[in-house]
Each structure stands twice: as structure tokens, then as C-alpha cells.
Amino acid sequence: MLLTLRYHETALRPACAAFLRGADPAVWLRELSRWNLPAAQLACYLVPESIRSVRVAGLFVVAAGPLPADVLEPYGAEADGRLYVPAGASLWPATAPGELAATLLWPRQLLHPGIGLVGFDTADEFDLATLLKCPAPRATDWAQARPGLALRPRLEQVRVLQPTVAEVVQDMQENVGTVPLAQLPGLAEDRPGPVGAALDNLRRWLLRMGLGVWRMRPRPLRIDWGFFGKVLGGAALVLGALALIGFLFSVLGSHSVSGLIMLVLLLGRLFVRIHGESSTSPTSRRQAAPTAPAQPGFGQRVEQWLNGRIHNLEQKRQNEIERLLKLFGENLEEALKYAIPLGGPYQDRGAAPQSARLGQRSTDFNLGSLGGGGRVDAWNLDAYRHNLGLQYRAAATQEIGAGRFKKAAYIYAHLLGDYPAAANTLNQGGFCREAAALYKDHLHNLPAAANCLENGGLLLEAAEIYTELKEHEKAGDLHQRLDQPALAARHYERGVTLLLGNDDHPAAARLLAHKLADAGRAQEVLLQGWAGPKQPEVCLNQYFDVLAAAPEADLSAHVRAVFAEHTPHERRVPLLHVLAAVNEKHPAPALLSASRDIAYDVVSTEATAGNLTHLSLLRHFLPDDRLIAADCSRFATARPAARSGAGPTGSVLAPQLDATITWLKATSYRQQWVAVGRRQGRLHLARGNWYGYVEYYSWLAEVPSNFSLVLVADETHAPRILLLPSEPVLLEAKVLPKNKHFAESLTVSCAPGHPAWPARVALLPDGVTATARLAGTALVVERYAANGQPLPPITHELSPDELPMLAERKWPNEMLYRNGTYYSFGSNGLLWWSEQEVLGWHPVPSAPGYQLIASPYSAELRLALATDDSLLCWSPRQLRAGADIPILPMSCPAEMDCRFVGAEHLVAVGISWAALYHLSGEGAKALRLVEADADFVAVLTTASRQHFALLESNGCVTLHALHDE
8 A cells, every 4th residue: 555645734733843954964953953942852863865865865853842833844743653744744545543553664754755755763863962073172372362352331221311401492492483572563653773772771771870869969969060060060971971972882883873962962951951950049049039839949850850751761661561461462372472471489680771672582491591590670560460460371271272281381480480380281291301300400399200200201210219219119110110120129128128117017028028029038027017016917917918829828837826926915816807807818728727726715715804895706717607696696695794994985995196106187087087197207107996996107208307297188079188298208108998997998198299388289079189379360270180190270360359368378278179169268368269260259357267177067068267266167158148257256266276076066276275166156165175285286086976086296095075974
């Protein structure tokens, strides 16, 4: 029977061998090295050209491992690996496996479509090493060798070339352009030439100088112009005129002859008037009729004449501004090129010569010119500042809507001096490098600069700033994204050191386990945290999570070891809480059995001591026993438990916070509270409930000794507490999780892009935050999405009546948002507005306000403004109806904090005292005064509506009843 091959388009069997054509061993070795397979896995056989010639036609290779997909001539195995045929061919006619194997004579056969059937014995296997011939070593003296070229250093980083100020200016000029002042639209007769403009400047300078000298003359002054006086005065006048003529010729050139003639005539006229007045003898003046009206004296006439000339020049300056305003109404794009800056911290570094014309101004956003500040010609814009501000902000809004963010940034920074708005606009437009430069060099807000660079993908520059801020974990994450693991590990190690020095064992262990992949050190750190006073349950939970991440981990053995070796008596009950959570996350029979034995031991010991409150924990370790909860309840009812130290309120307990921390601020959020304090230059956070449980967190950022902050919370919008610091520090967000102690999770964060203290901040729905601040005469509201990205700003230009309502105090004023309306206040009154317009304002005929609060106890929105001597309570409905706001005098005004603690009760906190007030239509009646040795820092609402709590700076929390008990 003759076997033949039939080819198919697809492979019929996997490739496990290959035929390498040709007789060149170098070609074979090159192909074999490309396969990247060890030589021990290759069996090689030399294939002859035909049955009549023993010349080598190629090399047949059988591989023990997978071959590359691009092998030119792949072969597959048949008959249990004894026959190799092309992978894309079938045998014809088909044979049974046993029949084919019986006909084969050799251990391996190759059926080649051109050569035919070739058989190989075991001894025919070819050793590839025989293809390599190494010549005998030559007697060579290598002592004369010289070092070659040094290796190039490893590439560590790639930086983006920062644009220069000139490049930024050139880019802005292409989009905006500038126009000489002489082309400013207006009446032709109002536009003098260059000679006239120069003479206007000179006349102004001479007139002001002359008026100043004249007013400094000694009084009374009697000048008797004799011959000597006339000669001396004439010589002085001629010399002065010649000096001025020479100066003007050197500056203006030869085209100013007419101007010089006018100047000489002016000086001559002044001399004649002075000479005529002084030459009149006192005797002739005394002979005037006594009934004639009194004529102004010589000095008065000189001052009137000088003031009149100065007034004419001032009127020209006012006309120039009015022409600019008129141009804004006709062509805003063109008018912007001649705009006058209205403010900025770097202006007025000197007085330049005054001019009657608007000088040419570049409309480029120039980072280099923001910090300069040279001599300027200060124009009196009091009558026009409001209208100019409206026009500038309208132009900025228009440019943002058109997508020209750099031009809008020019308006904010160069014309309005509003650098926060300029940086926000640049960041919104994607110009992250320019925004970061503005934040860093001009606003000195390093966290915001780092955030801009990170959002713009400039990770290396952002990592440098994070390193400067000692945010090593953040810097390490950025280096990891840049594929620099060595630098990332170095920063992670620094972060671990700082966290351990700050007693933050969970965060340090998280870095070790997840960023440094060092589970052993992480377990050691977490066991240390379990033995410490802060977050022991969190540390132990995390310890078992790290153990469970290891392959084939036996948690039961570790549970028994922790109970026997690392759990003191006072931690036995918290251990049961941890074990209940661990069994829920990592269910295993052995773990449940070990945890159940520990639960029996702990609960029985506590019950023997008379404490039956922990019997309910047994249900976590007996999941199949549906009656265990009822049995424990009947047992506890039959044997009443001993009181376990409940406070005077029964169900509400007041914990003692860490006394080594100086507590600064605190706020309540429904059934939990959050406090922030400082120790050794770093901030710490405590979160607690009203059943005695407290957990601690901390930040690594260093803060100065005079650091202050405000906690902004609004439970009607989002489970978030916003930190508003007095200094630009980077405080990463802390996510306080939901667990058995807290029914809701909380996020405590400090947004780096927000304007610095003392901007007003409010929480809005969907995680949006809003800030409000005054920029000149404008109210600027900037909003930020939940991910920190800025949203389009809202600008309202305030009228002279509305502006005093938001005059700033040193305390950061609060702002509230309800149903599309913002509410805030200033030193002189209240102001409320929407996104479209200012809705109203109300003056406060009392001392300046310092805190705006909302009552959580009434269905209708009820607001209160605390002042230094009174309390103003009202509802928006009253304001819309035009009703007066009732003023409730307070005998003990607050100095630190003020909160509603009931529907009709309010607590005002001073430095070392607190006063409870009952609010009614007749006023605020003081019910009780509480004093303390330490300073009060906050008043907190509790889980009971009949009590409130006071937090002292030393961490002491005291409970107080609303009514006498």
C-alpha cells in the first residue's frame, strides 16, 4: 500500500517538530536560537537529499516544548510520536493507528513531501555542540589593553521643556493682538499728535510742581521788585526756559517748535501776571474804595489759575476713560485691548509721570510680569471702577464660553488682579503647567500646584512638590506610574517611617503590604498597633486580612496565637468583635471552630463576673443555631446584669479623647462626631459615637503653631466633612468606613484647588463644593465637582449697597446652600443669591456677625447669625416677605462656636465658658452657664435630643441636659 500526503488550508495537528532547509549550520543555529528553547529539549537529525545521495538537505528537529507560530515548515506527530508529517497534511488512504504503527521500522520516521520517507535510529540523533568549533587560544599579551568607552548612565527621567515667558506672550499675541493707543476710536479732534501728548504730560508736571512750590512759600510774603529783583527773576526765567527747550529738543526732536512757542508764551504770561501783581505798590492798594468787593489776593489768583489748568488736564483723563467705556458697549473685543488694571498685589510699586492718555497695554497672560510691579500712572477710577469691573468679568465669562481660557486668565490676572480665578480658569482649560506656576509662585499654594501638575500628566514635577510637602506615598505612587520602582520604594520607606512616628500603624502597614510587598513587616506593625491605644480593632482586622492574602493561609492557628500571646484581659471583648468580622470575610470551618472556643472562654468569664452585655456575641460563632439569640436574651433577663459604668444620661456616654493632643475644632454629623487636633506639628482626627467608642486617624503634613481651621459639614447634602485650613497644606482625604460602631461612612477631605482662607465654603448636592469670595466689587462663586475638577464660575457684580454686606472679617465666614440659593454674611449684613442673580440683602443693625448656622430640628429652613452681642434668627420666607429679622440680645455672647441643640435651644461657646439659651419671641433667655478650667472648642449634638456635649481643648467631653434633671 502506498501512503501519500494531501494538503489542507488549516493545520490538522499541533506542531512539535520542524524541518530546517539547507546545509549551512549557521542558518540552523540562528533559527534555533530564535525559538528560545533549551538545547536539552531539542532532538536533531540530519536529513539526506534522497535515497541515492547522502548530501545533507536539512536538519529535522523534534522539540519537547512549544514552537513559535511562525516556523516555516512545522510537522506534527502520528502513531504515538513515531511518524512526523507536515502539520497541514493528512495521510491517504487513512489507516488504523495499530496498522500504521505495525508498518513503521524505526523509532522515528520523517515523511517529507519531496524527499520521501526517512527513518532515524536512536544513534542518529545529532549533537548541536559538534557544530561549534573553538580554535586553540593564541599566545597574546593582554597587558596593553586600554579601557573602552564608559557606559552611558541609565536614563532616570524625561522632562517636558517648560515654555518661556516670551513664548507664552507670543502665543497670546497670535490670539489677541495689541493695537496702539492712537487708534482708540473717538473724536478726531480729541486725539492729539505725539507732540501734543508730550506737552500735555510736561504741562501737568510743571503745573503740579509749581502749585506745590507756591503753597510752600513763607507767609506773609512781601516782594518788592526793584531793579535787582527784576534782573534776577528775568535771568532765572530765561535760563529755565533754555534748559527746558534743550531738554525737549533732545527728547522730542525738531518737530516740536510750535509746542515750544506755546510753552514760552505760557511762562511769559505767568511772569507778566506775577510781575504786574507784585509791582502794584501797597499804597495804591490801600487807596481802593472801602465799599468795593474784596478782590482775591495775588496768592489766591495764582492758585486758582494753576488749579484751573490742572483741572483741564484731569478732565482729559476722565474723557479717556469714558471713551473706553463707550467702546466696551460697541466692541468689547477691541475695548479689552485698552483696558486699565483695577487691582492686584503687585501694583503701585512707584509713581510714573502722569499722562492724559491711556498707555498701550499688552493683553497677554504673562507669568513673568505678575510678580514684577513697576512704576505706574495711577488713574482715579473711583467713579468708573464698578462699570469697568462689570465689563471685564463679562469679557472673561465670554472668553471662557468660547474656549479661550488663556485670554480669560489674562483678564482675571492682569486686569482684575484675581489670581485664584486666573489659576482656576487655566486649570479648567487644561493649561496645568501655567496654573501650577500661578499657584506656586504667586498664591504660594503648593498643594494646589501639585494637584494641577498631576491632573495634567506632569507627574515628575508633581512628585517633586509632593516630596517637598512630605507626602511620600503620593510621590511614590507617581514614580511608580513613571516606571521608577527604586525611587518609589524609597519614598514608600520614608512614608512608613513618618507614619510610625505619627502612631498611624494601619496606614504604615498598608504601605508595607500593598506598596512594598513586605507582608512580614506589615504583620509586625499591626500587632504593635493592636497592643497600642489607637485603633486596635482596625489594626487586628487588617492583620488578619494580610494573613489571609497569603496562599494556603491557616487563620485558625494565628487566631489562637493572638488570643494566647497578644491579647490582654481588657482586649478580650474587642477581640470577639474582630473575630466576628474575620469569620464573615474569610469563612472556614477551622477558623470558625477556633473563634467559637475563644468566644465561649471570653463570654463565660464576663458572665461569671456579672457582665451579661456580651452574650449576644455568641450568635456570630453559632450561625446554624437559630435559637441562640433568644436563649441569651432569656438568660440575661433572668439574671440582670450589673451596671457597667453608664454616664449620668444612661444611654449616652462621653468619652475622654487623647489628652496629648490639643484639640482645635469638632463637629457633629448625625449620630457621630469628628474632632481635629494638633500634636507635635501634625494634625490628628478622632471619630466617635455616643456609646464610648473612639477611633483615631492622622496626617503627615506639618502645620505651623498658629494654624487654625474650620470644619464644614452639611448632613442634608452629602456624608462629607470639608476641612478649611488657614494655611495651604495638603491633607489627603480620610475615608471613615461604615462598621458596627458607625451606621454611615464619612469622608474628611481638604480640596487643594479651593481658594485660601478666608473664602466661604458650602457643600452642595452630588458631592459638589462651592466657594465664594470678593474680588474687588464682584462676588465670585467657584464650584468643584466631586472629583475635584473646577466647574464654570459664577460672577455677580455687587452694587455699592450690596458690597458692604460681604465685607470680610478675619474669621472665615460660613456659607449655606439650600434649594438653589446661597446664604452668607459679612461685617455689615446678610446677602443671598442664586446662580443667576443677587436675590436680596439685609443690613445688620448690630455688632458684626461671625457665624451663620442652620437648625437641623425644624422642617422649614431656619437660620441664625451670631454676633458679638446678639443672635438674629429668621427664615427665608420672612426675608422674601420683607419682614424684619428679630434680634435676640444675648447676655453671654459666643466667641468660639454656636450651635442649635434643640428646636428652641442654642448653645454659645466662649473660651472658657458656655451658655445655654432658650429662644422665643421675647428674646434669648440664658438658662445655664457652664465653666471649665480648659478652653472649650466646640458644642456637639448627641444621640439624645435631651442632651448636648462640650469638647475642651484637653480632650475632655462633658454631657449636659437641656432641662434641669
